[in-house]
Amino acid sequence: MDRQRGQFRGFLHRRELRAVSDRTGSIRHDDVLCFVTLRNERVRLPYFLDYYRRLGVRHFLIVDNDSADGSGEYLLDQNDVSVWHTSASYRASNFGIDWMNHLLRRYGSGHWTLTVDPDEFLIYPFHDTRPIGALTDWLDTYEIRAFPAMLLDMYPKGPFDAQPYHEGQDPFEIACWFDSGNYMIRKNEKQRNLWIQGGPRARAFFARRPEEAPSLNKIPLVRWSKDQVFLSSTHMLLPRRLNAVYDEWGGEKASGCLLHAKFLSPLRGKVAEEMTRNQHYGASREYRAYGSGLETTPDLWTNWSEKYINWRQLEILGLMSRGMWT
Amino acid sequence: MTVGFLMLCHTALERAAQVARFWAESGAPVVIHVDSRAPRHEVEALHRRVSDLDTISFSARHACEWGTWSLVAATIDAAQQMLDRHPEVRHVFLASGACLPLRPLAELEAYLAVHPDTDFIESVTVADVGWTVGGIDTERFTLRFPFSWRRNRRLFDGYVRLQRRFGFRRNPPAGLVPHLGSQWWCLTRRTLDDILSDPRRKEYDRYFKRVWIPDESYFQSLTRLHARCVDSRSLTLVKFDVRGKPHIFYDDHLELLRRSNCFVARKIWPRADRLYDTFLSPRPAIGTAEPDTATIGRLFDHAAERRTRGRPGLYMQSRFPRQDHENGKTAAPYSVFQGFTELFPEFCGWLSRQAAGRVHGHLFSPERVEFAGGASVGPGCLTDSLPLRDYNPRAFLTNLIWNDRSARQCFMLSPRDTQPLNWFLATDPNAQISVVTGAWAVRLFRARRPFAQIRREAARLQRLETQQLGVLRSGYVKARVRIWTLSEFVENPTEPLQTILEEVGVRNPRQLLTPPQMVDLTGFGGFLQELRNRGMQPRLMGDFPAPGGWRSPGGAVSGEGEGS
Numbered sequence: 001m002d003r004q005r006g007q008f009r010g011f012l013h014r015r016e017l018r019a020v021s022d023r024t025g026s027i028r029h030d031d032v033l034c035f036v037t038l039r040n041e042r043v044r045l046p047y048f049l050d051y052y053r054r055l056g057v058r059h060f061l062i063v064d065n066d067s068a069d070g071s072g073e074y075l076l077d078q079n080d081v082s083v084w085h086t087s088a089s090y091r092a093s094n095f096g097i098d099w100m101n102h103l104l105r106r107y108g109s110g111h112w113t114l115t116v117d118p119d120e121f122l123i124y125p126f127h128d129t130r131p132i133g134a135l136t137d138w139l140d141t142y143e144i145r146a147f148p149a150m151l152l153d154m155y156p157k158g159p160f161d162a163q164p165y166h167e168g169q170d171p172f173e174i175a176c177w178f179d180s181g182n183y184m185i186r187k188n189e190k191q192r193n194l195w196i197q198g199g200p201r202a203r204a205f206f207a208r209r210p211e212e213a214p215s216l217n218k219i220p221l222v223r224w225s226k227d228q229v230f231l232s233s234t235h236m237l238l239p240r241r242l243n244a245v246y247d248e249w250g251g252e253k254a255s256g257c258l259l260h261a262k263f264l265s266p267l268r269g270k271v272a273e274e275m276t277r278n279q280h281y282g283a284s285r286e287y288r289a290y291g292s293g294l295e296t297t298p299d300l301w302t303n304w305s306e307k308y309i310n311w312r313q314l315e316i317l318g319l320m321s322r323g324m325w326t
Numbered sequence: 327m328t329v330g331f332l333m334l335c336h337t338a339l340e341r342a343a344q345v346a347r348f349w350a351e352s353g354a355p356v357v358i359h360v361d362s363r364a365p366r367h368e369v370e371a372l373h374r375r376v377s378d379l380d381t382i383s384f385s386a387r388h389a390c391e392w393g394t395w396s397l398v399a400a401t402i403d404a405a406q407q408m409l410d411r412h413p414e415v416r417h418v419f420l421a422s423g424a425c426l427p428l429r430p431l432a433e434l435e436a437y438l439a440v441h442p443d444t445d446f447i448e449s450v451t452v453a454d455v456g457w458t459v460g461g462i463d464t465e466r467f468t469l470r471f472p473f474s475w476r477r478n479r480r481l482f483d484g485y486v487r488l489q490r491r492f493g494f495r496r497n498p499p500a501g502l503v504p505h506l507g508s509q510w511w512c513l514t515r516r517t518l519d520d521i522l523s524d525p526r527r528k529e530y531d532r533y534f535k536r537v538w539i540p541d542e543s544y545f546q547s548l549t550r551l552h553a554r555c556v557d558s559r560s561l562t563l564v565k566f567d568v569r570g571k572p573h574i575f576y577d578d579h580l581e582l583l584r585r586s587n588c589f590v591a592r593k594i595w596p597r598a599d600r601l602y603d604t605f606l607s608p609r610p611a612i613g614t615a616e617p618d619t620a621t622i623g624r625l626f627d628h629a630a631e632r633r634t635r636g637r638p639g640l641y642m643q644s645r646f647p648r649q650d651h652e653n654g655k656t657a658a659p660y661s662v663f664q665g666f667t668e669l670f671p672e673f674c675g676w677l678s679r680q681a682a683g684r685v686h687g688h689l690f691s692p693e694r695v696e697f698a699g700g701a702s703v704g705p706g707c708l709t710d711s712l713p714l715r716d717y718n719p720r721a722f723l724t725n726l727i728w729n730d731r732s733a734r735q736c737f738m739l740s741p742r743d744t745q746p747l748n749w750f751l752a753t754d755p756n757a758q759i760s761v762v763t764g765a766w767a768v769r770l771f772r773a774r775r776p777f778a779q780i781r782r783e784a785a786r787l788q789r790l791e792t793q794q795l796g797v798l799r800s801g802y803v804k805a806r807v808r809i810w811t812l813s814e815f816v817e818n819p820t821e822p823l824q825t826i827l828e829e830v831g832v833r834n835p836r837q838l839l840t841p842p843q844m845v846d847l848t849g850f851g852g853f854l855q856e857l858r859n860r861g862m863q864p865r866l867m868g869d870f871p872a873p874g875g876w877r878s879p880g881g882a883v884s885g886e887g888e889g890s
Binding site (some may be wrong): 115129130131149170179180184196202203215248249250254318319320322323326 | 597628636639643645648652703705713718729
């Protein structure tokens with residue numbers, strides 16, 4: 001029922017999307033595709049696109065939600081990017097997920113698809129030596145259709161905008177710290193997904209209201225088929241068996257991390273804008289929390305923060321796992 | 327000494343062409359079998375790629391389906407073609423399109439020259455293999471399998487069940503002992519010729535056509551009838567994972583493969599450019615070192631372990647075990663102390679001086695999270711926020727132990743603390759729980775509060791501790807639990823303290839134990855008597871004689887207070 005509703009919503013919201021640059025004809029049948037919704041992310045785009053190109057993503061399908069900073073123009077010049085423009089409400093489209101579901105259904109079916117935000121960077125086991133095709137081929141061998149990657153909030157030492165981020169720069173040169181072991185997990189019996197909360201956002205902004213802390217569980221890499229929909233961002237998928245990306249009998253399945261480069265200088269402008277636009281999840285309560293928190297406690301760093309080295313470090317810390325892929 | 331290669335190919339044909347060319351150009355004839363379902367244009371491209379080499383030929387094509395006779399049929403045709411066309415071949419090596427030679431051909435030829443009459447084929451009787459996946463081992467040879475496992479799983483399973491129910495059995499042809507083994511072998515010409523020209527071959531073939539996965543048993547069984555010298559191992563490095571699929575090799579396995587000294591490895595990821603470039607480039611033959619797969623074996627065993635058992639005490643996005651399937655509810659042993667801080671106000675400081683461990687205070691105190699050293703942030707960036715701790719106390723504790731698992735964690739507990747984890751602690755074999763029952767009363771005894779409040783609090787704490795003791799004494803306990811009554815403990819505290827310390831790990835074992843300073847319990851018996859006089863029955867402390875009356879240190883005069 002939820003699934004039909006999700007598909008129908010995607011169908012309804014499809015008219016809001018206007019193809020600005022449709023290069024989907026160049027997609028080949030075994031390409032890994034990347035789906036993104038963005039607004040005013042010009043400064044982040046060059047590094048973002050290059051990062052995923054290096055992993056082996058072949059085509060980007062991007063919804064530009066009325067950017068005014070030149071993001072649209074920049075994307076037009078990229079040969080491997082198709083762009084849809086919309087000026088409709090981000091919130092009314094279920095925070096972009098209706099648009100994503102529509103594009104995924106239309107262009108993603110039969111492909112491995114990666115649905116991420118422009119500040120999310122996928123890390124999977126062996127990503128430094130094996131392209132993403134190695135992972136998807138391996139998943140295909142076992143008929144696994146969904147690969148989990150928990151959101152790992154990265155932050156700099158000191159105020160998050162002390163060191164300005166400049167175009168093309170690796171964001172993790174600045175935001176290189178993370179929380180290694182304060183994540184709280186419970187199982188959502190209805191949709192069978194794990195609900196993960198914690199990290200710097202929970203401790204800094206939601207210490208008094210933990211139940212409102214942002215969800216960190218994500219399933220960004222999915223072999224798409226027409227009967228699938230994302231339910232709430234990429235936190236949950238339908239049919240729900242796709243959410244069973246974890247082992248319940250003591251073993252470990254393979255998983256990755258989405259390094260989240262949110263706490264960087266571009267955030268300042270975003271917070272100011274969202275406070276008035278009110279387009280984000282939960283009546284933008286997360287942004288509201290930053291609005292108050294970013295002035296009073298701008299430094300997320302603690303004595304126990306870990307400095308990012310590589311995926312092996314994340315695996316040793318227990319944040320991700322190679323499972324039996326070795 | 328010439329060796330000929332049979333290659334069974336179905337995908338990644340351009341890689342197969344590269345490998346075939348490598349062997350052919352090194353002087354070995356190659357017979358290629360291409361699955362008849364491979365796309366036509368790819369097959370034509372493969373023919374084109376090797377058309378300049380006349381020692382490469384193609385055998386009759388079969389539609390190969392895993393687990394069925396078709397693979398054996400394809401192998402037999404290819405082998406026959408090899409024997410017919412290349413009389414110079416002394417050994418025949420069966421490989422797949424996803425195989426990669428790791429050593430120059432000359433090294434393999436030299437190795438085979440040393441073993442001219444040896445058949446290298448893994449061949450083990452059914453009773454002795456433990457690696458079959460899917461639950462069908464002996465029955466592979468005693469039932470019939472006319473339905474496809476891949477396409478008609480339900481028919482396959484149903485027919486197996488039917489045969490089991492009616493006790494159907496069939497026997498292998500007389501004289502044949504079924505053997506199993508890796509399907510990748512290297513046989514001598516003589517053995518292979520004998521197998522293919524055996525007068526009873528029709529009978530054998532008819533039997534094996536209905537055997538499950540005959541490519542792992544046909545040659546493995548028949549070799550036993552004809553071979554002079556069987557070396558029961560495969561010259562092809564192939565490792566299977568816990569799901570029964572071959573592990574794949576990638577560019578980052580280069581050094582591992584190089585050092586293994588294996589002749590051929592499978593399965594190689596088709597886009598592992600560096601592996602193909604490295605191993606297919608011409609190199610001088612160096613020696614006849616024996617293959618050694620121990621390192622690779624360990625790596626893959628480790629992967630299997632991680633997939634099936636995981637890391638104990640870790641709860642994460644791809645490992646969230648159900649209750650009783652945790653394989654370690656926590657990551658490391660830890661110690662819980664109840665009643666000690668009440669009796670020894672300096673207990674935490676004393677313990678951290680004496681013991682090699684991380685000594686926290688009352689982690690679950692209702693006032694604050696007492697991390698070791700009074701820190702507000704703990705290992706893994708756990709914070710002292712009470713709502714965060716109480717939002718998911720189990721995650722709080724398991725995270726703490728996982729994050730700081732190199733040090734032994736110790737923490738204090740009391741009936742005053744929030745206690746959602748009683749069952750969790752009691753059923754965790756890693757927990758070592760020491761309880762001095764009734765010690766909470768010492769704190770009340772020393773408190774300067776109105777006696778009515780004290781009495782109420784005493785009743786509440788006694789109720790909570792009684793419940794907790796019920797858990798700790800239940801039949802489900804897996805933790806190491808020690809319980810003393812207060813009076814027992816006070817009589818001789820040194821011995822239990824010594825035992826506890828030894829378990830936590832003593833910092834300086836030669837030092838004589840100096841117990842911490844205990845509170846003065848003069849008048850405690852009177853205090854308990856006073857509780858009794860007020861109608862509350864203190865049950866958990868043991869016997870304390872009550873000489874004379876009792877005066878509250880806070881000046882609460884006995885006699886005032888509430889009813890009940």
